[in-house]
Amino acid sequence: MNTSTIEVSASDSGIRIVPSKRESEKALFLPPDSSELIFAKKARTPTQPPKRIKFGMLRDRRLRMLAAITVELERKTETFVAHWPEIDEFGYGDNASEALEDFRKTIEELYLTLHERRDQLGTDLQHVWSVLLKHIEMRPTPA
């Protein structure tokens, strides 16, 4: 027979179940539309920072990501650089995350600027615009 023990503590705010030490050392995950915590897996920790990352985070609510952008990350002395080689766009920062945040702002501004002028673009910018359209779209405005 399997037995397990749980510890229960009482306080002014009520009674709560305290997980055992072993339980508390596990990673847990509450999936969407569920009320049951399940175990998550501790995976092997990478030994090297990634050289490229699939970028998929926009903050501007007018925009929606269609497909992730593969961004190369490189440390150049004091600065981190996030680079999208396909259209030669960059983001800079003191660390990889700041560089990606800067990259996000650059891409959002670029998309909005080119969207405004999409009928007047020269050949080079038409290429940039066509690449951007594969990854980002304007969210439909509510009627």
Added chain:
Amino acid sequence: MLVATLPAIHPQPIWIYVKLADGEGEYVYRIEIIKLDSGQAIGRIDTHPTQIKSRLESTDIVLKIPPMAIEELGVYEFQLFANNIWIGRTMMNVVQIPPGGPQS
């Protein structure tokens, strides 16, 4: 997070709450814990695949990170990936308690 000495242990689990929009289909989420100044990963957690039924609804997910060992002061970042795509981050700053306590 304030620590008196190093190495230290974050005594309680860290809970991460995420609200997602525009998702649809099957996703495997991953949290990577990174020491920000060096970019060195210090931990990684993968979830099981889960479904998001409709992109018209927002989706809540919650992850519990077990108590973790802190070996250095500085900023630790929790990076969230969905199907290997970087979609968000949050940070924890580990600072030393000044001599005489946090009030001094």
